Structures are given as C-alpha cells and as structure tokens.
Amino acid sequence: MSNPILDAILAQGLTKWKTEKQRRVVETSIKMFAEKGYANTSTAEIARAAGVSEGTIFKHFGTKDHLLLSIIVPFVNDFFPVMAKEVLNDTLSENTKSFEQFLRDLLKNRVAFITENKEIFQVFIKEVIYREELKRELVPYFTKLVPPLFTNIVEQFKESGELIDLPADRILKSLLTLLGGFFVSRFLLMENYIISENEIEDVVQFVMNGLSKNQTAE
Amino acid sequence: MSNPILDAILAQGLTKWKTEKQRRVVETSIKMFAEKGYANTSTAEIARAAGVSEGTIFKHFGTKDHLLLSIIVPFVNDFFPVMAKEVLNDTLSENTKSFEQFLRDLLKNRVAFITENKEIFQVFIKEVIYREELKRELVPYFTKLVPPLFTNIVEQFKESGELIDLPADRILKSLLTLLGGFFVSRFLLMENYIISENEIEDVVQFVMNGLSKNQTAE
Amino acid sequence: MSNPILDAILAQGLTKWKTEKQRRVVETSIKMFAEKGYANTSTAEIARAAGVSEGTIFKHFGTKDHLLLSIIVPFVNDFFPVMAKEVLNDTLSENTKSFEQFLRDLLKNRVAFITENKEIFQVFIKEVIYREELKRELVPYFTKLVPPLFTNIVEQFKESGELIDLPADRILKSLLTLLGGFFVSRFLLMENYIISENEIEDVVQFVMNGLSKNQTAE
Amino acid sequence: MSNPILDAILAQGLTKWKTEKQRRVVETSIKMFAEKGYANTSTAEIARAAGVSEGTIFKHFGTKDHLLLSIIVPFVNDFFPVMAKEVLNDTLSENTKSFEQFLRDLLKNRVAFITENKEIFQVFIKEVIYREELKRELVPYFTKLVPPLFTNIVEQFKESGELIDLPADRILKSLLTLLGGFFVSRFLLMENYIISENEIEDVVQFVMNGLSKNQTAE
DNA sequence: GATGAATGAGATTTCATTCAT
DNA sequence: CATGAATGAAATCTCATTCAT
Numbered sequence: 076m077s078n079p080i081l082d083a084i085l086a087q088g089l090t091k092w093k094t095e096k097q098r099r100v101v102e103t104s105i106k107m108f109a110e111k112g113y114a115n116t117s118t119a120e121i122a123r124a125a126g127v128s129e130g131t132i133f134k135h136f137g138t139k140d141h142l143l144l145s146i147i148v149p150f151v152n153d154f155f156p157v158m159a160k161e162v163l164n165d166t167l168s169e170n171t172k173s174f175e176q177f178l179r180d181l182l183k184n185r186v187a188f189i190t191e192n193k194e195i196f197q198v199f200i201k202e203v204i205y206r207e208e209l210k211r212e213l214v215p216y217f218t219k220l221v222p223p224l225f226t227n228i229v230e231q232f233k234e235s236g237e238l239i240d241l242p243a244d245r246i247l248k249s250l251l252t253l254l255g256g257f258f259v260s261r262f263l264l265m266e267n268y269i270i271s272e273n274e275i276e277d278v279v280q281f282v283m284n285g286l287s288k289n290q291t292a293e
Numbered sequence: 294m295s296n297p298i299l300d301a302i303l304a305q306g307l308t309k310w311k312t313e314k315q316r317r318v319v320e321t322s323i324k325m326f327a328e329k330g331y332a333n334t335s336t337a338e339i340a341r342a343a344g345v346s347e348g349t350i351f352k353h354f355g356t357k358d359h360l361l362l363s364i365i366v367p368f369v370n371d372f373f374p375v376m377a378k379e380v381l382n383d384t385l386s387e388n389t390k391s392f393e394q395f396l397r398d399l400l401k402n403r404v405a406f407i408t409e410n411k412e413i414f415q416v417f418i419k420e421v422i423y424r425e426e427l428k429r430e431l432v433p434y435f436t437k438l439v440p441p442l443f444t445n446i447v448e449q450f451k452e453s454g455e456l457i458d459l460p461a462d463r464i465l466k467s468l469l470t471l472l473g474g475f476f477v478s479r480f481l482l483m484e485n486y487i488i489s490e491n492e493i494e495d496v497v498q499f500v501m502n503g504l505s506k507n508q509t510a511e
Numbered sequence: 512m513s514n515p516i517l518d519a520i521l522a523q524g525l526t527k528w529k530t531e532k533q534r535r536v537v538e539t540s541i542k543m544f545a546e547k548g549y550a551n552t553s554t555a556e557i558a559r560a561a562g563v564s565e566g567t568i569f570k571h572f573g574t575k576d577h578l579l580l581s582i583i584v585p586f587v588n589d590f591f592p593v594m595a596k597e598v599l600n601d602t603l604s605e606n607t608k609s610f611e612q613f614l615r616d617l618l619k620n621r622v623a624f625i626t627e628n629k630e631i632f633q634v635f636i637k638e639v640i641y642r643e644e645l646k647r648e649l650v651p652y653f654t655k656l657v658p659p660l661f662t663n664i665v666e667q668f669k670e671s672g673e674l675i676d677l678p679a680d681r682i683l684k685s686l687l688t689l690l691g692g693f694f695v696s697r698f699l700l701m702e703n704y705i706i707s708e709n710e711i712e713d714v715v716q717f718v719m720n721g722l723s724k725n726q727t728a729e
Numbered sequence: 730m731s732n733p734i735l736d737a738i739l740a741q742g743l744t745k746w747k748t749e750k751q752r753r754v755v756e757t758s759i760k761m762f763a764e765k766g767y768a769n770t771s772t773a774e775i776a777r778a779a780g781v782s783e784g785t786i787f788k789h790f791g792t793k794d795h796l797l798l799s800i801i802v803p804f805v806n807d808f809f810p811v812m813a814k815e816v817l818n819d820t821l822s823e824n825t826k827s828f829e830q831f832l833r834d835l836l837k838n839r840v841a842f843i844t845e846n847k848e849i850f851q852v853f854i855k856e857v858i859y860r861e862e863l864k865r866e867l868v869p870y871f872t873k874l875v876p877p878l879f880t881n882i883v884e885q886f887k888e889s890g891e892l893i894d895l896p897a898d899r900i901l902k903s904l905l906t907l908l909g910g911f912f913v914s915r916f917l918l919m920e921n922y923i924i925s926e927n928e929i930e931d932v933v934q935f936v937m938n939g940l941s942k943n944q945t946a947e
Numbered sequence: 948g949a950t951g952a953a954t955g956a957g958a959t960t961t962c963a964t965t966c967a968t
Numbered sequence: 969c970a971t972g973a974a975t976g977a978a979a980t981c982t983c984a985t986t987c988a989t
Binding site: 546547548550551610611636637640641642643646650672673674675676677681682684685686687688689690691692693695696699700710713714716717718719720721722723724 | 764765766768769828829854855858859860861864868890891892893894895899900902903904905906907908909910911913914917918928931932934935936937938939940941942
C-alpha cells in the first residue's frame with residue numbers, strides 16, 4: 076500500500092531551497108536533465124556547471140534520484156492542484172458561458188504555465204515515459220486525479236446542449252489524448268517553439284468542430 | 294552535413310540476422326530497452342538474459358549504440374515508407390470514397406502494425422524523446438517526410454468539399470498532434486491496453502466532427 | 512527464517528577460484544583484512560597489491576562484502592565440520608584412552624590448522640566481533656553447533672570417572688571459554704607467536720588440574 | 730620513541746566533560762561505537778543521534794580519532810590502575826587468606842566494573858583487536874603493566890603452598906588467558922548476558938582444580 | 948560555544964569494450 | 969563464431985573536516 080514516491084510528493088511542503096548553492100544545483104539539474112535526460116547527466120557535470128562540489132549535492136539531496144524528485148515533486152504539486160482549483164472552478168463558475176470558452180481559457184492558462192516551466196515539464200514527461208517505476212507510480216495518480224476534475228464540467232455542458240451526447244469518459248478520452256499530444260509535441264519535440272494565440276484557437280476549433288466542413292451551416 | 298545515423302539507416306539493407314544468437318540478442322534488447330530504457334539496461338544484463346556472452350554482442354554489433362540502431366532502423370524503414378506506399382496510395386486510389394474512410398483505414402492499419410511491434414515502438418519513442426542527438430537527427434527526418442505524404446490527400450478532400458477550408462498545414466498539425474498523442478498515450482502510458490474498433494471509431498468521429506453537438510442538424 | 516549469510520555458507524560449494532587473478536585477489540584480501548581490518552582496507556589497495564584492476568574484483572565478487580564472505584565461508588565450512596568428524600570421532604573411538612589425551616590431540620590438531628590459516632582466522636574473528644550483523648548471524652550458528660559435538664565426549668568421560676561430576680554444559684562453558692581465549696589471545700593479540708608443545712601441555716594440565724597444588728598426591 | 734596515543738593517555742587528566750552537549754556526544758559515541766564499531770559509525774550519525782551539530786563534535790574533539798581516545802583513555806586509566814591499587818593491594822593485605830579468595834574477589838570486582846562500563850569495554854576490545862596501530866601501542870602497555878601486578882601475589886601463594894609449583898609467568902599465562910576469554914566471551918559475544926555468582930564460582934573452581942575428578946580425595 | 952553548509956579526497960560500484968583462447 | 973576474464977574510465981556516494989555566521 077505504501078508508495079514511497081507519492082509519500083515524498085505529499086511530504087514535500089512548500090519549503091523552497093535554503094541556500095543559494097542548493098538553488099543553483101536544482102536550476103542546473105533542471106536544465107541538464109531537460110536537455111540530456113536524467114540518465115545521461117552525471118552529478119559531476121551538474122556540480123561543475125552549478126559551481127558547487129559534488130559533496131554539496133549529495134549532502135543535500137542524498138541521492139541523485141532524490142534530486143530528481145526534488146524537481147518533479149513541486150512541479151506535480153503545482154500543475155494539477157492549481158488546475159483543479161484555480162482554473163477549473165473559478166473559470167467555470169464566474170466567467171464561463173460555454174465549454175468552448177472554458178477550453179480556450181484552460182489551454183491559455185496551461186500553455187502559459189508550461190511555457191514558464193518548460194524545462195521542468197520536459198524533465199517530468201521524459202522521466203515518466205522513460206522509467207518504468209516512475210510510470211507505475213505516477214500514471215495511476217493522474218488517471219485517478221484528472222478525469223474527475225473534468226467530469227462535472229463535461230456533464231454540465233452536455234446538459235446545456237453544447238456538447239455531444241456521448242458518455243463523459245469517452246469524450247474525455249478523446250479530449251485528453253489530444254491535449255496531451257498537443258503539449259508533448261509542442262514542448263518536447265519542437266523546442267524553441269512559441270505557441271501563438273492562433274494556434275490555440277485552431278486547437279479549440281478542432282476540438283469543437285472537427286475537420287469536416289458543413290458542421291454548422293445550412 | 295554528414296549524418297551518421299541517417300547514413301546507418303540508409304546503409305542497413307534488408308539483411309536479417311544471420312545467427313540464432315544474434316536474433317536472441319536483438320529480441321532481448323528490444324524487451325529490455327522497452328521496459329527500462331536504453332540507458333538503464335547494461336550489456337551484461339542483455340547477454341545474461343539472451344543466453345550469450347557479452348563478447349558475442351560486441352562481435353556482432355560493435356557498440357551498444359549500434360545495437361540500438363539495429364533495432365530502430367528497420368522499424369523506421371518499415372513504418373513510414375510502408376505507410377507512404379501501401380497505405381496511402383493503395384487505400385486512396387481504390388477503396389476510399391471519403392476522408393473519413395481513409396482515416397479509419399489508416400488508423401486500423403497503423404494500430405495493427407504498432408500492436409505487432411509494440412515494444413520496438415516504445416523503444417523508438419522513448420529514445421527519440423530522451424536523447425537529444427537522436428531527436429536532432431530523427432525529428433527533422435519525420436517533419437520533412439510525413440506531411441508531404443498527407444498534403445495531397447488533404448487537398449483532394451478539401452476540394453471535394455469534405456474537409457474544412459483551412460490551409461493544409463494547419464489541418465495536418467491538428468490531425469497529427471491528435472494521432473501522435475493517441476499512439477503515444479495508448480502504447481506508452483497504458484500498457485497491456487488493447488485498442489478496440491469502437492475506440493478507433495470514436496477517434497474518427499472526433500477528428501471529423503469534434504465535440505460540439507449541433508454539427509449536422511437543423 | 513531466511514538467513515542470507517548462512518545461505519551463502521551452504522551454497523558455497525567446494526569450487527576453488529577459477530583464475531589466477533581471482534586467487535590473487537582472495538589471497539591479498541586475506542592478508543590485508545587480517546592486518547588492517549575489512550573496513551580499513553579499500554578495494555583500490557587490494558587491486559593494486561594483487562596486481563589486478565578494481566573492475567576485476569567487482570566483476571567477480573560483486574561487492575566488497577561478498578569478497579569478505581568468499582574468504583570467511585570456506586573457512587567456516589572447513590573449521591567446524593572437520594572438527595566434528597575427523598577430529599572428534601576418529602580421535603575418540605580409536606586412539607583415545609582418556610579425556611586428557613583427547614584434549615591434547617584436539618588442541619594440537621586445531622593449533623596446527625589455525626597456524627596454517629592464521630590470517631583467515633584473524634579476519635574471521637575480527638569481523639565476527641566487529642560487525643553486529645555478522646555476529647547476529649554467526650554466533651548462534653556456533654553456539655548451536657559446537658556444544659553438541661562435545662557433550663557426548665564429556666558425558667562419556669564423566670561416566671568413566673575421569674571428569675568432575677558437574678553438568679556437561681557447565682564443564683563445557685569453562686572449557687570453551689578457556690580454549691577460545693587461548694586461540695584469540697595467541698593468534699590475534701600475539702602475532703608472530705609460535706605455540707610450542709610445552710605450551711599446549713601447560714594448557715592441558717591447567718584444564719585438567721587447575722592451579723592448586725595438592726591435586727593428586729599424598 | 731614518541732607514542733602519541735600513550736601521550737594522550739597520560740595527558741588526559743581527570744577532567745570531566747564541561748558541557749551537556751559534550752557529554753551527549755561521548756555517550757552517544759560509546760553506544761554507537763559499541764554496536765557498529767568505530768569505522769562503521771560516521772560523525773554525522775553521531776551528531777544526529779546526540780542532537781548536536783557536526784561542528785560541535787569537531788570543535789571539542791578535534792578529530793574523530795581523538796573522540797575515540799576520549800572514550801578509551803579514561804576507561805584504561807580506570808581499569809588497570811584501580812585494579813592495581815584498590816583491588817590488589819587492599820584485597821590482598823587485609824581480607825585475603827587464600828589465592829582462591831583473592832581470585833573470587835578480583836573476579837567479582839572486575840565483573841561489576843565491566844558490567845557498569847560494558848559498552849566502553851566493548852569499544853575498547855573491538856578497537857584494540859581491530860586496528861593494528863592501536864594494538865601495537867596498547868598491547869605492550871598491558872603486557873608490561875599487568876603481569877607484574879600479579880607476580881608478587883602468585884609468588885606469595887606459591888610459597889604458602891596453595892599454588893602449583895610452576896614459574897609464575899607460566900601460571901599467569903594460563904590464568905590471564907582464561908580470564909581474558911571469560912570477559913571477552915561474556916561481554917562481547919553474549920550480549921545481554923548477566924553473570925551470576927554461581928558462574929563466577931564455577932570459574933574459580935575451574936582455575937583452582939581443573940576438570941579432573943579426584944583432585945583432593947583419598 | 949554552537950551551527951550546518953560546504954568541501955574534496957577517496958570509497959564503492961558500474962559498465963562498455965577489448966582480447967586471448 | 970563464441971566465450972568470458974579483464975580492464976579502466978567514469979559514475980554514484982561517503983565522510984571527516986573546515987569555516988563563516
């Protein structure tokens with residue numbers, strides 16, 4: 076039942092790094108893990124690039140693995156909960172008149188967030204995909220956490236008649252697959268790529284109307 | 294300008310593995326690279342699991358890196374060209390009456406292919422995402438190769454009035470993003486997952502009509 | 512219930528070292544562990560003194576700890592079983608007329624054996640005393656194994672009237688304490704010390720008659 | 730000719746530890762050294778367990794080695810001199826009528842002392858046996874110091890006719906070997922073992938009369 | 948006096964690769 | 969073609985010790 080990585084995730088408070096050198100280690104690690112991957116980055120390289128001794132890294136983070144978690148955990152703690160509360164509820168209850176608008180706001184918000192944390196996002200995705208143990212522990216965490224966040228919204232707009240009359244889980248599967256592919260392709264495959272408002276709008280339109288022509292007219 | 298990996302890709306003929314032991318090495322490597330990633334699999338482990346000596350591996354493959362390429366290259370050589378010729382042209386000229394039908398056939402075909410080569414697909418994706426040098430060399434190869442394959446088809450169905458009136462590159466971006474997300478999520482994140490006909494149909498419908506309700510009516 | 516070190520002890524067959532280099536590693540380790548102790552001997556030192564690379568050590572022995580066991584285990588397997596069968600039974604049934612004679616023979620035999628394996632004996636004792644985990648696993652092994660070997664003999668000579676009329680366990684406790692102290696002091700504290708026939712005879716006399724004067728006569 | 734450890738032993742006065750934190754460091758070190766040995770206990774562990782900073786340890790003790798000496802030296806200074814004066818002389822001149830009684834008193838006294846200082850005794854023995862340099866410096870110290878303490882007594886009781894007519898050094902060798910084995914086995918191998926009056930009496934009887942039956946009779 | 952961040956030397960361990968058989 | 973012992977470079981990690989605060 077015990078899940079050490081999730082335990083670590085939960086245990087990690089909001090404590091930010093105590094010293095300048097620790098901060099430099101984390102920042103450097105993010106950059107190097109994002110570029111070459113965790114397994115291809117040595118602690119010696121990190122130490123050199125961060126201008127600290129290797130001892131310092133291990134003094135503070137214990138193991139290289141825990142250094143990785145020290146990067147991933149706060150990101151995970153920020154990414155989904157924030158999505159849950161700030162984005163979903165706030166957006167939904169006050170401003171949003173339509174699912175289309177909700178989707179547009181969500182996309183803009185998450186694109187902005189990931190653009191700001193692009194390298195951590197890369198590290199996170201790469202390691203979740205690459206390392207079986209991380210996948211085993213984190214993927215269920217998401218698949219349990221994320222769909223419920225959206226189910227209510229989808230149901231609501233199905234009732235209002237805006238969304239197609241399919242079971243919410245099937246709607247979400249398509250939607251999340253597209254959004255996942257969107258983020259991964261844009262932030263992992265196309266580096267240095269900047270997502271424009273127009274592109275977000277294309278995605279929104281694609282989600283809403285698909286590719287066939289005469290959806291609306293006549 | 295020289296590109297060693299592409300060179301290797303092109304140089305590699307259709308030669309299949311000569312000896313039983315070589316075959317076992319390749320098969321074992323695929324399994325282990327798929328599960329733990331290239332960087333986390335040692336040649337000693339492969340040798341043990343394949344029941345050969347480490348010497349044998351290096352006799353045949355020279356380096357561990359070349360062993361990886363010996364796995365990836367034939368896969369790449371199969372995946373896209375086959376897609377190009379067999380699927381696209383054949384499908385298009387003879388059977389296909391609509392883009393929707395083309396998309397359905399393409400998806401079924403590629404789902405079948407990847408299901409058969411699931412582990413190699415995992416190795417391929419993981420390493421392309423994980424290792425900068427591989428990404429730098431292979432991603433442009435795809436972005437140059439793949440869109441042209443589809444441009445004609447998209448244009449054709451735009452003219453026939455089935456597809457929305459957007460520039461082909463924007464249509465393709467949305468489409469390929471979705472399809473990429475579909476394959477990656479189904480084959481990398483959800484292991485042991487079997488894709489049903491129904492699910493393919495859901496994707497097709499989503500691509501064609503999106504999520505909003507009143508696509509057709511009134 | 513499982514006991515990894517005992518498992519290793521039992522698993523270890525009579526296989527002697529396969530290669531010359533491995534033999535040199537073991538021999539060098541014994542010398543260095545005996546002199547400076549396991550914890551104060553680095554694998555780098557061993558490699559240098561044995562004329563092999565560090566890699567070779569770890570290729571064959573896996574860990575430094577397993578190298579230690581590779582030394583201790585065959586020693587343990589030789590020391591006690593041999594004592595049990597060859598020394599006790601053979602000596603007892605055929606040659607021995609008295610407990611005194613049995614004790615004399617036993618002492619000579621074991622002194623000869625340990626003199627031949629002095630350094631391994633030192634390593635063994637030092638590590639059993641020094642490291643809690645080894646003690647926890649090996650001490651019960653001895654306290655279960657050794658006393659039964661002697662109980663019969665003691666009982667037999669109690670009946671024949673040669674030995675004092677005390678419970679065998681109390682006799683053995685005194686006897687084994689003395690013998691243990693004898694071996695440890697002579698082989699661990701006094702190095703380069705050679706045990707003479709006379710000294711063995713003194714021990715035998717001490718065991719039999721103690722230090723008080725008027726044991727026998729008048 | 731200079732002997733740093735002996736120098737330290739002599740230099741160390743009766744100064745007890747000045748601050749609470751120093752006391753905690755020493756106490757914690759004794760426990761941890763006794764359990765895992767000096768070499769397997771890090772100063773970081775000691776600091777954590779003692780609730781002080783690592784800096785504090787080095788502030789007071791300079792080096793880890795000196796911390797060990799700060800434990801061993803007062804013990805050595807207590808153990809033998811006290812034995813010399815209080816036990817030997819006092820006991821001898823006033824109360825003791827026989828060697829047997831002297832031995833009994835000595836054993837009771839030392840058993841009580843070591844029982845009280847069991848962990849320090851363990852540290853002391855372990856490190857003397859384990860580390861060559863300590864052995865080289867401390868063993869001669871004992872072999873020079875201890876036998877003279879007993880020679881007079883042995884000679885006296887040889888003259889009085891109680892003890893066997895052997896050279897004192899041979900008598901002492903047997904006796905000290907037994908006593909050493911007794912203390913080491915009881916306090917190092919059998920932990921949590923409590924030595925009873927009966928057991929002491931058994932040892933005394935063994936020393937005086939040995940194991941053979943008809944010492945006295947007829 | 949006390950702290951604990953930082954260090955660097957060195958320890959153990961891993962691993963792709965070589966090569967004699 | 970096949971082996972597996974051997975290597976050495978590099979990786980992760982440990983730890984006594986220093987020092988600014």
